[in-house]
Every structure is written in C-alpha cells, then in structure tokens.
Amino acid sequence: MRTPDDLTALFRANQLKVTPQRLAVFEALHGDDTHPTAEVVHARVRERMPTVSLRTVYQALNDLVDLGEVRAVSVDNGAVRFDPNNSGHDHFVCRDCGRVSDVTASRPRLVAATGGEVLDEGYTVDTSEIIFRGRCAACNA
Amino acid sequence: MRTPDDLTALFRANQLKVTPQRLAVFEALHGDDTHPTAEVVHARVRERMPTVSLRTVYQALNDLVDLGEVRAVSVDNGAVRFDPNNSGHDHFVCRDCGRVSDVTASRPRLVAATGGEVLDEGYTVDTSEIIFRGRCAACNA
C-alpha cells in the first residue's frame, strides 16, 4: 500500500473523494503488519474520530482492495483480514493465538492436476498463496 | 477418507453411532473430488433420504473433520468446502466458475519471517496449504 498522500492522489484519479474518514483508514493501515479485521481498523479509527461508522470503514477498505492497494486475506472462515503489504509474501498462522505473520517462502511450482486429467495449456495461473500453520515462538515458549 | 465400511468401524470405535443419515453422508462424499459445500452434500443426501436435515449433515461432516478423515477447505470467505481426499495435495480455484480442482505442487520452503525478526527455532510449522488462482481450461476456451 502506498503512503496516505499517494492514496489521496490515487483516490482522486479514480473519482473517489478523499474524506477525513478515508484518510483515517489510510493512516490506521499504513505500515501495519498485524493483518487487522475491519472491526480492529474501526476501533483504531474511532480513537481519533469517534463517530466513524463500521459501514464507512468497510467501504474504505473495499475501495482499497478494489484498487489493488490492500490484500484481503482469508485465513479461516471468520472475519476477513486486511493486508496493506502488497509485496509478494505469504503467511504463517499460529494455531494457538491466531496471529498472522508475514513470511517469505519459495515459490511453489504447480506440477500437475491430481484428478487424472493432466494439467494442460488451457489453465492460467495468476497467483498463488501459501498459508503455513503451526505454533509461533511466543506460544511455544 | 476411508471407505464407508471403514468409517463405520471408525465411528463405532469412537463411540459414534452409525446411522443411515451418517452413512448417506459417507457415501455422498466417497470418491468425490468436487469439494462440495455442506449445502451441496445435503442436496445429494436428500435425493435418497428426503427428510435429512441440514443440521444433521453438518454434524456428520464435522465428525469426519474431527476424526481427520475429511479436510475443511476455506477457499474464499463463503461456505466451507469439504474434501474427502486427505492425501497431501493443493488446490486450484478458477476465478470465473469458482471450481476447485486438486493439484500437486512442489512443497514450498519457508525461508524467513518478513517483519524484520528472523524466523527462529521457536516456530513450529505443522502444515502448509497452497491455493493457486487463475482460470480453468473450460473457462479459458
């Protein structure tokens, strides 16, 4: 995700108005590597702007996702987590505390379809996400 | 997932009764590689037993997951999909039709934590799941 200033320009270029609420979401997410849910972002924003609604936070987050600035990460089937780090990286999820950490992994190679049919040229692979699961250092101690 | 016969023995060994409803879920899932949701399994079961409730299907599926016979696959944040194939494999999700296909991929190696802190010995990695996204052959044609 770019800086709040750059996002301001980007939003305007896409006919999206830059409101104080949206700016607060930009700032709440900027440099964050904890993969917060919308609720968490909402709480963070409300510390400075107590009247912002959860609905508005969802809208700003969805705009950021639509613009490709933020990744929506589904790590379980609870709430979606939002990730302002859009450089290629993967995730480690702790079974105990649920914390999601950024990790770097070797790119997997898709070898073949398993179901009998061979993976033919017709397939197009755009992206690959890896989720490692286990126990983090804090929970292992 | 084992055969319905083996599952019968397994369920009994775990003090779980083998009812016709559970047997129908076993059979609906046996050899299936389409990663159906609970709703889909329910519909399939009701073709033969019209009175089975969705609640009962969820219970049977959760029992199978708890026993490690079925994998619960979260590929987006819609409904969970159930996978009777518990041999190590990964998944390809078509952006267009949503179909989930089994694939084989090279095991990724976790290289390092990204956040600055080095991935130390304290971490324990149990499993890794890979999701490839793109377009399947049918949707590319």
Added chain:
DNA sequence: ACACAATCAACAAGCTTTGTTGACTACCTC
C-alpha cells in the same frame, strides 16, 4: 457556489454455521 459523493444513524437482511427444545427413533451393547 454547486452538484453530487460520502457519511451518519439506525436498522434490516443475507449468508453460513451452530444452538435449542421436546418428541420420537433406532443403534449398540449387554
């Protein structure tokens, strides 16, 4: 200054999954 996008509050509703309750059924064990 103006048009119109965005926000707010306050709910409602969709979707998936689980909980509940009371009556009834049938599986497993002895």
Added chain:
DNA sequence: GAGGTAGTCAACAAAGCTTGTTGATTGTGT
C-alpha cells in the same frame, strides 16, 4: 431381546460477518 442413550427431526433462534437501505446532513472537488 430390551434398555439406555445417542442421534434425528422440525422448527426456529441466534451468533458473526458483511452488505443494503433510507433520509437527512455534510463536505469534497472543480
């Protein structure tokens, strides 16, 4: 075979997350 108990059913309710709505108000961009 009989009995204890787990399972099932119907029929809802409810939790949790996300999106929709509505009407009034604010404020952004040009």
